[in-house]
Amino acid sequence: xxxxxxxxxxxxxxxxxxxxxxxxxxxxxxxxxxxxxxxxxxxxxxxxxxxxxxxxxxxxxxxxxxxxxxxxxxxxxxxxxxxxxxxxxxxxxxxxxxxxxxxxxxxxxxxxxxxxxxxxxxxxxxxxxxxxxxxxxxxxxxxxxxxxxxxxxxxxxx
Amino acid sequence: xxxxxxxxxxxxxxxxxxxxxxxxxxxxxxxxxxxxxxxxxxxxxxxxxxxxxxxxxxxxxxxxxxxxxxxxxxxxxxxxxxxxxxxxxxxxxxxxxxxxxxxxx
Amino acid sequence: xxxxxxxxxxxxxxxxxxxxxxxxxxxxxxxxxxxxxxxxxxxxxxxxxxxxxxxxxxxxxxxxxxxxxxxxxxxxxxxxxxxxxxxxxxxxxxxxxxxxxxxxxxxxxxxxxxxxxxxxxxxxxxxxxxxxxxxxxxxxxxxxxxxxxxxxxxxxxxxxxxxxxxxxxxxxxxxxxxxxxxxxxxxxxxxxxxxxxxxxxxxxxxxxxxxxxxxxxxxxxxxxxxxxxxxxxxxxxxxxxxxxxxxxxxxxxxxxxxxxxxxxxxxxxxxxxxxxxxxxxxxxxxxxxxxxxxxxxxxxxxxxxxxxxxxxxxxxxxxxxxxxxxxxxxxxxxxxxxxxxxxxxxxxxxxxxxxxxxxxxxxxxxxxxxxxxxxxxxxxxxxxxxxxxxxxxxxxxxxxxxxxxxxxx
Amino acid sequence: xxxxxxxxxxxxxxxxxxxxxxxxxxxxxxxxxxxxxxxxxxxxxxxxxxxxxxxxxxxxxxxxxxxxxxxxxxxxxxxxxxxxxxxxxxxxxxxxxxxxxxxxxxxxxxxxxxxxxxxxxxxxxxxxxxxxxxxxxx
Numbered sequence: 001x002x003x004x005x006x007x008x009x010x011x012x013x014x015x016x017x018x019x020x021x022x023x024x025x026x027x028x029x030x031x032x033x034x035x036x037x038x039x040x041x042x043x044x045x046x047x048x049x050x051x052x053x054x055x056x057x058x059x060x061x062x063x064x065x066x067x068x069x070x071x072x073x074x075x076x077x078x079x080x081x082x083x084x085x086x087x088x089x090x091x092x093x094x095x096x097x098x099x100x101x102x103x104x105x106x107x108x109x110x111x112x113x114x115x116x117x118x119x120x121x122x123x124x125x126x127x128x129x130x131x132x133x134x135x136x137x138x139x140x141x142x143x144x145x146x147x148x149x150x151x152x153x154x155x156x157x158x
Numbered sequence: 159x160x161x162x163x164x165x166x167x168x169x170x171x172x173x174x175x176x177x178x179x180x181x182x183x184x185x186x187x188x189x190x191x192x193x194x195x196x197x198x199x200x201x202x203x204x205x206x207x208x209x210x211x212x213x214x215x216x217x218x219x220x221x222x223x224x225x226x227x228x229x230x231x232x233x234x235x236x237x238x239x240x241x242x243x244x245x246x247x248x249x250x251x252x253x254x255x256x257x258x259x260x261x262x263x
Numbered sequence: 264x265x266x267x268x269x270x271x272x273x274x275x276x277x278x279x280x281x282x283x284x285x286x287x288x289x290x291x292x293x294x295x296x297x298x299x300x301x302x303x304x305x306x307x308x309x310x311x312x313x314x315x316x317x318x319x320x321x322x323x324x325x326x327x328x329x330x331x332x333x334x335x336x337x338x339x340x341x342x343x344x345x346x347x348x349x350x351x352x353x354x355x356x357x358x359x360x361x362x363x364x365x366x367x368x369x370x371x372x373x374x375x376x377x378x379x380x381x382x383x384x385x386x387x388x389x390x391x392x393x394x395x396x397x398x399x400x401x402x403x404x405x406x407x408x409x410x411x412x413x414x415x416x417x418x419x420x421x422x423x424x425x426x427x428x429x430x431x432x433x434x435x436x437x438x439x440x441x442x443x444x445x446x447x448x449x450x451x452x453x454x455x456x457x458x459x460x461x462x463x464x465x466x467x468x469x470x471x472x473x474x475x476x477x478x479x480x481x482x483x484x485x486x487x488x489x490x491x492x493x494x495x496x497x498x499x500x501x502x503x504x505x506x507x508x509x510x511x512x513x514x515x516x517x518x519x520x521x522x523x524x525x526x527x528x529x530x531x532x533x534x535x536x537x538x539x540x541x542x543x544x545x546x547x548x549x550x551x552x553x554x555x556x557x558x559x560x561x562x563x564x565x566x567x568x569x570x571x572x573x574x575x576x577x578x579x580x581x582x583x584x585x586x587x588x589x590x591x592x593x594x595x596x597x598x599x600x601x602x603x604x605x606x607x608x609x610x611x612x613x614x615x616x617x618x619x620x621x622x623x624x625x626x627x628x629x630x631x632x633x634x635x636x637x638x639x640x641x642x643x644x645x646x647x648x649x650x651x652x653x654x655x656x657x658x659x660x661x662x663x664x665x666x667x668x669x670x671x672x
Numbered sequence: 673x674x675x676x677x678x679x680x681x682x683x684x685x686x687x688x689x690x691x692x693x694x695x696x697x698x699x700x701x702x703x704x705x706x707x708x709x710x711x712x713x714x715x716x717x718x719x720x721x722x723x724x725x726x727x728x729x730x731x732x733x734x735x736x737x738x739x740x741x742x743x744x745x746x747x748x749x750x751x752x753x754x755x756x757x758x759x760x761x762x763x764x765x766x767x768x769x770x771x772x773x774x775x776x777x778x779x780x781x782x783x784x785x786x787x788x789x790x791x792x793x794x795x796x797x798x799x800x801x802x803x804x805x806x807x808x809x810x
Contacts, residue, residue, distance in 0.1 A: 042513065049512040053524055062531040066374035067539075071520040078517065144513070159722055161687055161710035162736055183687040189723055192767035194779050199685060199724040199766070201712060214339050215626045219686050224629040225644035227651070241721045326774035328695065335706065336693045340737035343693070394804055566695055566706035566729075567791060568782075576805040577702065579795035633774060 033089065033096045034150050037103050040086040041150070044079050044110050045143040051075040051114045052133050052140070058121060059130035068126060072118040079114050083107045099150055106146060109139055163249065169206045169239060171256045177237050178206045180252070181213040184238065204252075205236035281312065281494025282411055283549035284364030284519075285357070285456040285610040287542065288603055290498045292516040293449050294505030297438060299431035302499060304450040308457025309495035311650050313487050315458065315621055318628040318639070318647065319467040320483040324475040325637055328627075329468040330620055331563030337623040346619045347564045351557060353616050354461045356609040358553035358592045362388065363602030364546035367519045371539055378597055385593035388550045389586055397472050397571045404548035411541035413526055413534050415500040420529035423507045431506070448668045451661055452607065455614030457498065461556040463620065468559045472570050480637065504529075517603060557588035607670065615661040618654045625651060685772060692737075695775040696729060696764070698782035705787045707776060708733030711763065727769070727776070730762040730787035762787035 051072055058068035086107065091100045113136050120128050161183060169177040182205040189198025205218065212232030216222035223229060239254050246253040293301045323329050328336070331350075335343040366380035391400060437446045466486075475482065504525030505516060516522065519542070527535040555571075562569035562581045569581040596602070625647050628639045639647060685691065687710055696704040708729050712722035731753075735746035762785055770777040782788050799805045 043515065045513055046515045046517075049509075049514045050521060050524070053508070053514075053528065057524070057527045060531075063527045063535050064372065064532060067371050067520065067523070067527070067535065069374045070371055071518070071524070074518045074520060159712045159714050160728070161692065161712070162733075165688065182689060185685040185687055185691075185724065187683045187685060192769070194767065194770045196767075196769055196771065201687075201722040201724075202684075205686075213688055215337050215623075216630055216632075216689050217626075219689055221632040221686075221689070222626055222630045224639060224641075225625065225648045225651075227648050228626065228629075242719060328774050332695055339693060340708070340734055341739065341743075344738055344742075393802070394807075396808075562703075565734075566703060568703040573702070574806055574808060575802070576795050576799050579799040580791055582799055583794050 030092055030095050033092055036089055037099050037150050038147050040082050041143050041147045043082045047075040047078045048110055048136050048140050051117055052136050055117055055129035055133035058126040065124055069121040072121045076114045076118045079111045083111055106143055167252050169252045171254055178208045180204045181207055181210045201241055203238045203240045206239050207234055207236040209234050282497050282545045284360050284546050284606050286498050287522050288606050289452045289456040289610055290501040291505040291522045294502035295509035295514055295516045298506040298510045299428050300435040301450055301453055302432035303435055304453040305498050308454045309491055312458045313491050314647055314650055316463050316466050317487045319463045319624050320470050322627050323467040323470040324479050324483055325477050325634055327471055329471050329563055330464050331560045333623045333627050335564050337626055349616050350460055350560055353612050354553050354556050359595050360602055360606040360609050361546050361550035361553055362592045363596050368542040371520055381596040382593055385589050388554055389589050392585055404544050407544035410537045411497050413537035417526040417529040417534055418500045418503045421507050428503055444664055445668045445671055448664045448671045451614045452610050455610040458617055459613045460620050461553050464556040464559050465552040472572050554585050554589050558585040615658045618658050621654055697775045697777050699779050702782050704782040704785055705729040708737055724766050726763040726765050
């Protein structure tokens with residue numbers, strides 16, 4: 001019985017490590033790739049919306065500088081991480097290449113936008129945040145559209 | 159003799175019938191009073207049965223009565239084997255005399 | 264005086280135990296992802312912890328025996344040791360999460376990397392356990408934790424559509440695009456966050472430390488019936504805040520900072536200040552509870568002197584276990600292991616381990632030799648049996664769900 | 673024949689349920705280990721029932737109860753520690769027992785029990801070196 005429990009614990013820890021270390025596995029099909037693209041877009045959208053809210057409370061005086069700054073750097077890290085993980089997934093075919101290009105543009109903008117907010121917050125210029133966050137609203141809409149239909153081609157051109 | 163040497167030992171009658179394993183020992187406190195005024199304990203009988211999990215929990219002895227579901231799962235009344243009924247005892251086996259068991263219970 | 268502050272044990276258990284890093288994260292994350300449609304899991308967890316803690320507190324008051332005494336006594340040395348291993352591991356995991364939680368809370372007000380705070384937090388936890396009296400600890404952190412009530416005010420201030428929140432909560436459905444396994448995985452996380460085993464280790468040991476007796480059973484009830492529902496209410500308000508602010512935007516909660524955001528939006532700096540004080544009190548309280556629980560469980564299994572009732576030198580091995588646990592927590596914490604992930608694993612595994620400690624308590628609460636007239640009545644037993652079955656099902660389902668959902672991702 | 677606690681003579685005690693794994697409490701109310709085994713004296717007369725002679729407490733007896741590989745490992749540690757001193761595993765004579773309840777109360781001082789050597793060692797070598805070890809909490 002004791003051995004069974006120990007074995008059980010080993011399995012749990014092993015699974016936990018595997019899950020922790022491998023958030024994304026290689027994509028084998030277009031479907032799979034689309035799925036991963038959607039997940040990435042979803043996670044980046046989440047970070048952008050968080051950053052927008054942070055900018056809002058920062059500029060309106062509803063939060064302390066350090067708090068806003070922490071939240072923006074967390075969002076920034078999250079975007080960069082999601083971007084890095086997605087970049088490392090091998091696109092299986094030409095359709096996937098198109099998805100990759102289209103999402104890549106959005107991810108770059110997200111990353112730039114959030115990084116800029118982070119820098120401004122670190123400088124203590126909280127009053128500028130809300131204005132600076134305005135372009136992110138449009139970006140959020142486009143990410144939303146991408147999530148709904150990642151395969152659609154053409155609107156990605158900027 | 160230690161308690162741990164008794165627990166889990168298979169109990170058979172002189173006729174070869176297997177009664178189960180020792181799960182608990184019933185002690186009676188009627189020995190000589192010690193220095194602290196607390197009477198000594200005498201080993202009166204062994205509780206013998208087929209399953210032991212309920213023993214530790216207290217269902218076998220009857221001190222725990224509920225809840226219904228657990229009682230139904232764990233309550234197995236044990237056979238009480240008086241110490242006097244034991245005719246032979248080794249590390250792995252206790253032989254009891256059925257007649258002496260009936261006499262004293 | 265004792266009676267007036269008597270309920271602080273319940274409040275501390277509720278604030279530092281119920282509302283801890285696990286609840287802060289789990290409730291906000293589910294609120295953001297599922298709206299209010301998993302509120303039932305919180306309610307189920309609150310009722311469960313009330314049933315469990317009430318029994319453990321009653322047994323401790325009548326017999327002076329805390330949870331792990333009874334685990335050893337009713338499961339024996341062998342099964343008790345396996346139980347100790349599992350419970351200690353999970354409590355340790357929770358301690359790591361709580362210490363990191365305190366550090367993350369400090370990061371929110373200083374913008375200094377939380378890793379730098381971890382050793383300081385560990386030292387502070389040890390110092391409080393070493394020097395501060397149990398009742399002082401209870402009162403200070405219990406009352407400070409009440410700052411979390413600001414999250415309820417915040418939800419009201421956000422002017423949500425109450426009828427829609429209620430409809431969501433009372434007609435739970437799995438949202439489109441979400442799988443059933445993930446939904447139930449989150450339900451288990453909420454359940455485990457509400458019914459974390461160390462809460463009961465701490466509560467029952469606390470009852471012994473406070474020298475409760477049979478005459479304090481009313482106090483036991485007051486603590487349980489007041490403390491845990493309050494904790495549940497706070498959990499639900501965290502969930503509702505996230506449901507109102509994050510759910511419509513598709514935001515996922517991955518950081519402690521986000522948990523404070525609904526309050527900041529609704530109540531500004533003052534609200535934010537309150538909620539961060541609440542974070543510190545809850546996570547620090549929970550760090551104390553888990554560190555003590557590491558000592559309680561091991562000492563009670565081996566029969567060593569434990570507790571803060573005696574001088575540290577009188578309970579040497581207990582204090583050695585406590586300080587070693589804190590050291591381990593700090594060392595693991597500073598490896599930059601993701602504290603939120605640790606938290607998630609700790610609550611899910613908590614749910615899986617619950618039957619191990621619940622079962623012996625239920626048995627002893629039915630032992631007439633022990634409890635006399637204070638054994639479980641038929642109604643209590645019916646509810647307690649329902650939870651016994653539920654906990655077993657949850658425990659069996661946890662690991663498969665964890666694998667199937669890749670831990671809810 | 674009543675004990676000081678008003679215990680009636682002839683009371684029945686289940687050894688596994690009511691003695692084994694129970695908490696020992698010393699004369700000053702301090703916790704002093706668990707009961708890990710019970711030792712009986714057996715008379716030469718085969719009809720005379722065995723009587724409880726002592727309660728055993730400590731790592732050796734615990735290891736025996738746990739059994740398996742882990743139990744054997746624990747037992748080997750115990751043997752190595754025990755080899756440095758020539759004392760029997762911790763026995764608490766039945767005459768030192770004051771009462772049996774949710775715990776077993778002893779007339780002995782915890783510091784005189786062999787099973788509490790570990791506690792004393794940790795106290796003397798580690799805990800006493802830390803400032804404040806002998807103070808009441810504030």
